[in-house]
Every structure is written in C-alpha cells, then in structure tokens.
Amino acid sequence: MCSARTSMLIVCLPCQPIILVLLDITPMLPVLDGVVMELQDCALPLLREVIPTDKVEVGFKDLDAAILVGSMPRKEGMERKDLLNANVAIFKTQGEALEKYAKKTVKVLVVGNPANTNCLIASKSAPSIPKENFSCLTRLDHNRARSQVAMRVGVPSDSVKNVIIWGNHSSTQYPDVHHAIVNHHGKEMSGFDAVNDESWLKGDFITTVQQRGAAVIKARKLSSAMSAAKAICDHMRDIWFGTPDGEWVSMGVYSTGNSYGVPNDLMYSFPVMIKNKTWKVVDGLSINDFSRGKMDATAAELVDERDTALTFLGA
Structure with missing residues (x-):
C-alpha cells in the first residue's frame, strides 16, 4: 500500500508538494528502503519527505490521499471465489485502517485487482468516509x-x-x-x-x-x-x-x-x-x-x- 499525505500548502496551486508515506509488510522494509533511495535520487522538486513504515497507524494517519496497490494476485489453479476471499480480508483491513486513522476527507484510489470490488469492500469497511471519496483505477x-x-x-x-x-x-x-x-x-x-x-x-x-x-x-x-x-x-x-x-x-x-x-x-x-x-x-x-x-x-x-x-x- 502506498499513501500520500499532502503538505498543508495551498492545493489550488498547479504544483502540489507532497509527503509520501510508504506502507509495506515487515519483511519488505529493506526493499522499501531501496525505493526511498531511488525517490531521493530523482531529486523531485515537489517531494518534501518520504516515510517508509510497516506500522498501519503510521501509514494511514491523517492521510489526504491513499493509493491502495497491494492485493492478492490470482495464482494458477486458484478459483475466482478464492481470489475474492483473500482480497476481501486485505481490503476490509485497509478500510478499517482508513476509518480509524485517516482524515474523513481522504481520497482513496484502489489499484489492486479485482479493483472495483476491492474498492467496494474498502468503502464498506470505512462507513464514516463518504462513498464518493472512493474510486478505482480505470x-x-x-x-x-x-x-x-x-x-x-x-x-x-x-x-x-x-x-x-x-x-x-x-x-x-x-x-x-x-x-x-x-x-x-x-x-x-x-x-x-x-x-x-x-x-x-x-x-x-x-x-x-x-x-x-x-x-x-x-x-x-x-x-x-x-x-x-x-x-x-x-x-x-x-x-x-x-x-x-x-x-x-x-x-x-x-x-x-x-x-x-x-x-x-x-x-x-x-x-x-x-x-x-x-x-x-x-x-x-x-x-x-x-x-x-x-x-x-x-x-x-x-x-x-x-x-x-x-x-x-x-x-
């Protein structure tokens, strides 16, 4: 899961500085460090800070925008219902984290497939965030x-x-x-x-x-x-x-x-x-x-x- 915590600058400007919060599972933290180094090496003018973490309370706290990219891919021999079952668990958890830690105005983009249904599950698991704030990538x-x-x-x-x-x-x-x-x-x-x-x-x-x-x-x-x-x-x-x-x-x-x-x-x-x-x-x-x-x-x-x-x- 990747999330973006935008800075408290005027968002009507065409150049929006951001703080990027990167959340992954603990075994992937060394890989995440490599991603952070690459982001630093890009010298991106609008990127103010990158925060890598394996802690949900850090990854979802006070987000203005959340991009949910992690999902269970379909594997050989896996039936569609098995894929849905695995992803319901993932996006229920992420929806609950949004509900608990993110701003109620957060804009949520679901990328992980099956994106439409994963997005619906995340929304249902975050009932205090308006459904209109959730979208999936087409x-x-x-x-x-x-x-x-x-x-x-x-x-x-x-x-x-x-x-x-x-x-x-x-x-x-x-x-x-x-x-x-x-x-x-x-x-x-x-x-x-x-x-x-x-x-x-x-x-x-x-x-x-x-x-x-x-x-x-x-x-x-x-x-x-x-x-x-x-x-x-x-x-x-x-x-x-x-x-x-x-x-x-x-x-x-x-x-x-x-x-x-x-x-x-x-x-x-x-x-x-x-x-x-x-x-x-x-x-x-x-x-x-x-x-x-x-x-x-x-x-x-x-x-x-x-x-x-x-x-x-x-x-």
Missing part, C-alpha cells in the same frame, strides 16, 4: 483506448478526447468511442469518423484494450508498471485539480443506480467530470443497443463479484 484502460485510437488515426494521443471505459477493470470492460472527439490535423471529428473502420472499433479495438494487461504480462513476464504508475498520477492529478472544461475521464466510482441503468451499490467505471475534488457522472449520453449490451454484461459481472465478496465480508 484510467489505465482509458489511456490505452486513447492510444489505440491515436495510433490508428495517426495523431498524438492528446488529440483524442472523451473515450469512455464502462464497468469493470477486467476483460468485460467496455471501451467506448461513440462520444470520443479526435483532432485530426486541426479538424475536430467524431471517433468513428476519424477511424473510419466500424468493424475495427467494434472488434479488435475493444479486445485489444480489454486484454492489454495480459498482453503486457506475456511480453515482459511482469504486469504493467510504468503505464500503471502514469495512470495513477493522471487519476490523482484530476481529482486534485479537476478536468478541463468539456472533457471527461474514466473512473470506477460508486453507483447509486441513477445513471445509465447501472445497478446500485457497485463500483462501476463511468465517464466523469471533476471540479473542486468532486466527481460527477456525465449523464445524458446516448447509448445504442451495441453499447447497452456491453455495459450490461460488465455490470452483471460486477454484481456477481460483489455478491460473492459480501458473503466473505459477512454482510
């Missing part, structure tokens, strides 16, 4: 979708805006470009018009984004590292400083059952706009039958995960 998928479209069209990735990742951070997620905008050499176009290949957008594009994590593992024998770290930074920066006018990003956030027919009590990835550290789902987007089917399928998976996890939580 920004990596969002960035992957932007990049795939940009490469297909032949433009920089920042020329692609307003893609959407719906649902679960899993192979059922739905990367959607129906509302995307592409700046194609000075001319703004819809994502579909810019790509001009509907079969690719409804086929290989979706499966490439859905399976990109597995492809990275197959290629480098390790899970995503640099791209995941960049996505975490993107996610937290947007929470702190907001999204540009007219643009949205993808985040796994708490569903109240009032947006796009997504069931209540799930952490579901929606398009969101952020202002004053508060996210709001972008409502009112048109949803065609193709998208509806994909969105419902990933919601069904999340409902199943949630219901299984809650049996282990004792809820």
Whole structure:
C-alpha cells in the first residue's frame, strides 16, 4: 500500500508538494528502503519527505490521499471465489485502517485487482468516509483506448478526447468511442469518423484494450508498471485539480443506480467530470443497443463479484 499525505500548502496551486508515506509488510522494509533511495535520487522538486513504515497507524494517519496497490494476485489453479476471499480480508483491513486513522476527507484510489470490488469492500469497511471519496483505477484502460485510437488515426494521443471505459477493470470492460472527439490535423471529428473502420472499433479495438494487461504480462513476464504508475498520477492529478472544461475521464466510482441503468451499490467505471475534488457522472449520453449490451454484461459481472465478496465480508 502506498499513501500520500499532502503538505498543508495551498492545493489550488498547479504544483502540489507532497509527503509520501510508504506502507509495506515487515519483511519488505529493506526493499522499501531501496525505493526511498531511488525517490531521493530523482531529486523531485515537489517531494518534501518520504516515510517508509510497516506500522498501519503510521501509514494511514491523517492521510489526504491513499493509493491502495497491494492485493492478492490470482495464482494458477486458484478459483475466482478464492481470489475474492483473500482480497476481501486485505481490503476490509485497509478500510478499517482508513476509518480509524485517516482524515474523513481522504481520497482513496484502489489499484489492486479485482479493483472495483476491492474498492467496494474498502468503502464498506470505512462507513464514516463518504462513498464518493472512493474510486478505482480505470484510467489505465482509458489511456490505452486513447492510444489505440491515436495510433490508428495517426495523431498524438492528446488529440483524442472523451473515450469512455464502462464497468469493470477486467476483460468485460467496455471501451467506448461513440462520444470520443479526435483532432485530426486541426479538424475536430467524431471517433468513428476519424477511424473510419466500424468493424475495427467494434472488434479488435475493444479486445485489444480489454486484454492489454495480459498482453503486457506475456511480453515482459511482469504486469504493467510504468503505464500503471502514469495512470495513477493522471487519476490523482484530476481529482486534485479537476478536468478541463468539456472533457471527461474514466473512473470506477460508486453507483447509486441513477445513471445509465447501472445497478446500485457497485463500483462501476463511468465517464466523469471533476471540479473542486468532486466527481460527477456525465449523464445524458446516448447509448445504442451495441453499447447497452456491453455495459450490461460488465455490470452483471460486477454484481456477481460483489455478491460473492459480501458473503466473505459477512454482510
């Protein structure tokens, strides 16, 4: 688990100094010391202090932001219910620590997989912290979708805006470009018009984004590292400083059952706009039958995960 205790400086400034608190299990403290040395050697101008610890009361105390990266990975022969059982225990403990030690205004980002359901368990285990303060990482998928479209069209990735990742951070997620905008050499176009290949957008594009994590593992024998770290930074920066006018990003956030027919009590990835550290789902987007089917399928998976996890939580 990595957490960030921001300094008591004006947070509206574009340059936010931070104190970084790194929590790990006791046997990993020597490795953590190596991480601290590397952070020091980066000479990062906004990093004021790094505190490595194996003590929960130190790691979670008075946090403004918490990034929960540690989870039990799925191992060969492990059934999904076994994975959920192990992670419920982890994120119940971390949620209880947030409840006991962190500020009630803490912004919590869950990265460890299965991220959506782990995030829900952490939230339920910290009942005095608003559910809106919890989110899970689908920004990596969002960035992957932007990049795939940009490469297909032949433009920089920042020329692609307003893609959407719906649902679960899993192979059922739905990367959607129906509302995307592409700046194609000075001319703004819809994502579909810019790509001009509907079969690719409804086929290989979706499966490439859905399976990109597995492809990275197959290629480098390790899970995503640099791209995941960049996505975490993107996610937290947007929470702190907001999204540009007219643009949205993808985040796994708490569903109240009032947006796009997504069931209540799930952490579901929606398009969101952020202002004053508060996210709001972008409502009112048109949803065609193709998208509806994909969105419902990933919601069904999340409902199943949630219901299984809650049996282990004792809820």
